[in-house]
């Protein structure tokens with residue numbers, strides 16, 4: 178009698194793979210729109226044509242452009258005019274610290290942002306100056322000279338004070354680019370900063386109240402509270418988050434989430450931060466996985482040899 | 493009273509009290525297995541091993557899981573996945589095993605159907621097997637509620653809602669099952685109880701029944717051959733191991749079981765560490781939110797075929813079709829009217845019936861996941877009708893089957 182087992186195995190494997198393909202890759206390709214990444218090129222924005230001067234930039238940022246009226250630059254010892262909760266009360270959200278804006282955000286994006294925030298952030302559907310809906314960050318109308326030169330100077334200044342790309346950690350990237358809107362409770366991050374360990378419950382509750390007040394303003398500003406991103410690396414996955422950050426409107430037309438304008442490097446670091454939060458043990462999984470596979474293969478070899486030995490007498 | 497003598501060894505001591513030697517013979521060394529069976533007959537052992545994996549990993553998870561709607565998601569996704577050493581490993585093992593066990597169950601069931609292993613004294617094996625399928629389904633569903641993610645909540649909502657649909661209109665029953673108007677604390681606590689106590693107990697009892705049901709008829713074989721186990725085992729015991737048509741369960745067939753289990757574990761652990769997405773649905777990593785309906789609600793893959801039998805029809809007809817699909821497999825031994833317990837390949841029309849049923853169920857599975865629009869809902873409707881027609885036709889197909 179000829180051995181039918183190889184054929185049976187092929188049939189079982191083929192039907193299994195077919196079913197898998199149908200309910201996983203195929204079904205998901207039908208259910209979710211596929212958005213291709215654009216390498217964070219921001220092709221809709223025009224490149225900066227002028228060479229900036231950091232010295233002039235500093236004068237503008239701290240003076241005529243009024244950036245430091247709303248934003249802190251802690252690194253240059255320029256504190257915020259208001260604390261986070263009060264700022265959110267006035268603007269809807271706390272304007273982020275600009276110490277590292279030069280490395281977190283794309284240069285073209287920064288230039289466009291300074292000139293026309295609602296345009297750069299792709300929230301013109303919510304903020305239409307013609308209808309009197311002003312974006313809380315006022316556009317820079319120029320300080321009397323060549324506006325493009327002035328903007329180039331400010332961008333150069335922000336780049337000159339920022340840490341280098343290599344020094345930017347995943348946590349810094351996240352806190353700068355996303356932290357003012359999204360909590361990550363698994364990393365103890367709230368929109369107003371990392372929640373410290375308090376000795377007394379009273380202090381802890383006082384902190385929570387501040388967070389709630391902040392969230393109230395943020396909810397009013399955004400229309401809804403931006404979600405806690407703790408588990409988003411598992412619920413949405415890397416590809417979705419990356420393309421969503423690049424241009425939220427591509428995935429969710431009309432959403433209140435702005436295009437954040439980060440560089441490809443920053444986006445990668447943001448994703449690493451989210452992976453540390455929601456898929457913390459992934460490195461351990463890979464290394465334990467390798468060892469378990471080796472063990473399983475050795476087990477299978479011994480089982481095979483045992484079977485061969487036992488069956489020798491049966492034929 | 494029985495007569496006990498001073499024991500000469502531990503084994504003798506146990507033997508006098510528990511008849512361990514006799515038990516060992518009945519269950520292992522003189523439990524005779526036909527030689528002409530292939531690796532598909534190891535699927536039962538693969539199932540037993542997978543169940544053991546589920547049990548062990550489940551016990552570890554139970555040490556940290558919190559059945560409270562406020563804490564459940566956190567206890568699973570933070571405490572177990574991040575805080576507890578190797579908690580992530582137990583969760584991945586548990587989640588992947590819960591999904592893979594159904595793949596193996598389906599292979600095991602279709603093996604039984606293909607070789608006709610549900611008739612001629614094997615009806616109880618089949619019935620206990622189907623009861624295992626039903627309890628495993630309930631076990632999987634109740635377990636899926638526990639992380640209290642979006643899919644837990646909404647699948648719980650949709651499935652319990654079935655009883656309130658159409659002509660059934662049993663809103664009272666739905667409330668009674670949920671313990672509330674919507675899935676909430678009472679719902680989670682009772683499904684927790686079912687998942688960690690009542691259903692595992694029932695499963696263990698049923699596995700015992702399934703094994704007991706196998707012992708007397710013995711397992712079938714791949715040639716549909718009627719084996720004289722008495723004569724063949726005598727031959728074996730007399731030393732003609734090669735000439736006998738049977739072998740011992742242990743260690744003879746068990747060594748092959750273990751070989752298949754070994755290969756299966758390579759596949760299993762590959763899934764656990766590197767390809768777990770199919771078993772741990774991404775949507776369920778969003779915490780339950782009763783105000784936010786997910787864009788697509790679908791059950792786990794192993795329920796999709798019966799879900800698709802419910803979906804393409806109008807409500808009342810869909811419910812009848814769904815009820816039909818739930819019980820019809822149970823009746824297989826009485827719907828197949830042919831006395832032939834041989835491989836389908838030798839049974840003419842039944843062979844065609846078998847392969848169409850298999851493909852039809854795969855089609856139903858795929859359509860059950862896809863959004864019910866356009867061509868997909870048409871295919872789903874045709875496949876659901878075909879499923880019903882196949883089962884209605886079965887007695888007629890098998891009635892006049894030639895003796896194989």
Ligand code: HEM
Nearest residue numbers: 533534535536537539540601604609621622624625711712
């Ligand atoms: C999930 C738990 C189950 C376990 C642990 C289990 C275990 C086993 C074992 C160990 C065997 C003997 C070896 C073999 O033929 O594979 C067996 C045989 C069998 N099982 Fe299951 N089984 C389970 C579920 C089912 C289900 C869902 C069905 C289908 C209704 C089923 C139907 C059968 C049949 C018909 C046989 C006899 C095969 C033959 O005689 O050739 N079992 N089962």
